[in-house]
Amino acid sequence: MSHDAPPPVGDRHIGVGIGGGIDVERVRRDTPGLTRRIHLNHAGASPSPDVVVDTVVDHLRLEAEVGGYEAADLAAPQLQATRSSVATLLGCAPNAIAFTAGATDAWQRVFWSFPWRRDDVVLVGRSEYVANALALLRAERAIGVRVEVIEDDASGAVDVDAIARRLRAGPVALVSLVHVPTSSGLVNPAAAVGAVCRAAGVPLLLDACQSVGQLPTDVEELGCDVLTATGRKFLRGPRGTGFVYVRPTLMTRLDPLLVDGNSATWVDAERYELSPGALRFEAFERNHAALLGLGRAVDYALELGLDAIADRVAALGVRLRALLGAVNGVTVRDPGTDRCGIVTFTVDGHAATEVRDHLAAGGVQVWTSNAVHAQLDLPHRGLHDVVRASVHYVTTDDELDRTVELVAAISPATNA
Numbered sequence: 001m002s003h004d005a006p007p008p009v010g011d012r013h014i015g016v017g018i019g020g021g022i023d024v025e026r027v028r029r030d031t032p033g034l035t036r037r038i039h040l041n042h043a044g045a046s047p048s049p050d051v052v053v054d055t056v057v058d059h060l061r062l063e064a065e066v067g068g069y070e071a072a073d074l075a076a077p078q079l080q081a082t083r084s085s086v087a088t089l090l091g092c093a094p095n096a097i098a099f100t101a102g103a104t105d106a107w108q109r110v111f112w113s114f115p116w117r118r119d120d121v122v123l124v125g126r127s128e129y130v131a132n133a134l135a136l137l138r139a140e141r142a143i144g145v146r147v148e149v150i151e152d153d154a155s156g157a158v159d160v161d162a163i164a165r166r167l168r169a170g171p172v173a174l175v176s177l178v179h180v181p182t183s184s185g186l187v188n189p190a191a192a193v194g195a196v197c198r199a200a201g202v203p204l205l206l207d208a209c210q211s212v213g214q215l216p217t218d219v220e221e222l223g224c225d226v227l228t229a230t231g232r233k234f235l236r237g238p239r240g241t242g243f244v245y246v247r248p249t250l251m252t253r254l255d256p257l258l259v260d261g262n263s264a265t266w267v268d269a270e271r272y273e274l275s276p277g278a279l280r281f282e283a284f285e286r287n288h289a290a291l292l293g294l295g296r297a298v299d300y301a302l303e304l305g306l307d308a309i310a311d312r313v314a315a316l317g318v319r320l321r322a323l324l325g326a327v328n329g330v331t332v333r334d335p336g337t338d339r340c341g342i343v344t345f346t347v348d349g350h351a352a353t354e355v356r357d358h359l360a361a362g363g364v365q366v367w368t369s370n371a372v373h374a375q376l377d378l379p380h381r382g383l384h385d386v387v388r389a390s391v392h393y394v395t396t397d398d399e400l401d402r403t404v405e406l407v408a409a410i411s412p413a414t415n416a
């Protein structure tokens with residue numbers, strides 16, 4: 001795939017009727033790189049607005065000037081503000097948030113802190129993410145935990161009734177759900193799953209890696225006990241950042257696997273005490289510059305408003321699916337009835353990577369998803385790989401038109 005910068009795309013005819021309260025010209029100006037290429041890989045990593053980049057660089061310069069520990073002291077109020085911003089985003093208290101290096105780090109820190117015993121049952125959906133699934137396979141192999149896959153409903157979303165039935169049928173230790181999968185534009189009915197889990201008294205671990213920043217993710221509305229997320233995707237923060245929310249009532253039932261001088265206090269030669277709140281899941285060594293950038297990215301999203309973002313992203317997703325669906329030889333592959341800014345499709349006669357490379361040559365950056373990222377999902381739907389185009393509120397109608405034009409150009413039906 002070529003990474004050479006293609007010619008400028010410009011900002012012609014922005015947002016035909018779907019600005020949705022967001023000043024699209026302004027947000028595009030805030031991220032100049034977006035005017036030099038068509039970036040439809042926000043589900044991979046979304047380019048950060050300049051204010052985020054400046055925040056990171058300023059702190060790196062401060063560290064170079066005064067030293068890393070001294071810079072951390074000076075930035076302590078802003079670091080605390082980052083925790084508060086994430087708490088506002090999730091509708092929880094700041095001390096229920098721990099910072100991590102990404103979503104997988106967040107997920108595994110909490111998952112491995114459950115007091116697992118042989119024959120404990122974990123329910124998962126077909127959207128389970130590769131890293132989570134691998135941890136579950138390891139827990140099966142090493143401990144004898146039993147992982148049960150809950151089938152999808154007729155629409156292709158996780159079947160909430162099937163979860164409720166299984167929760168009634170016998171003990172379940174944990175329900176693990178991916179809100180928005182890596183491999184499709186589906187939005188799983190997380191709040192409905194949260195409600196049945198609460199009714200059964202079983203914790204829900206929600207992987208919100210692909211939903212934070214593009215959808216409202218209030219932990220009370222979602223009814224989850226753990227929520228894991230990354231900074232670099234729809235939140236548009238720096239790479240290497242993430243966070244986890246842990247419900248205070250669950251916190252005390254968990255025994256953090258990874259303890260250090262931040263997550264615990266070494267009180268005497270034989271004993272340690274866990275730090276209060278979610279700090280017990282957080283490592284001492286963190287990239288402070290990136291974390292401050294994450295805080296700025298979260299504030300940026302909060303300033304735009306998660307409802308406004310979700311409306312615009314959904315409208316762009318609908319438009320892209322409609323345009324692609326109208327091209328002969330192209331099949332849109334997103335299951336479910338509730339969908340987001342991730343749009344997956346296949347082109348007859350072409351592997352997903354061929355389509356990606358063709359689009360890259362035309363200045364459009366998309367990504368692909370294949371079976372090794374989604375063994376419970378794509379093969380189950382008879383698919384080996386899909387092209388993944390992911391829009392964000394910065395995306396314009398012109399960009400979608402250009403993308404579909406390029407896709408049509410390699411469709412065998414167009415060239416027949």
Ligand SMILES: Cc1ncc(COP(=O)(O)O)c(C=O)c1O
Binds near residue numbers: 103210231242
């Ligand atoms: C649904 C989902 N969960 C988890 C992750 C892992 O995130 P990270 O790379 O920050 O660990 C991803 C990454 O693509 C994802 O799509």
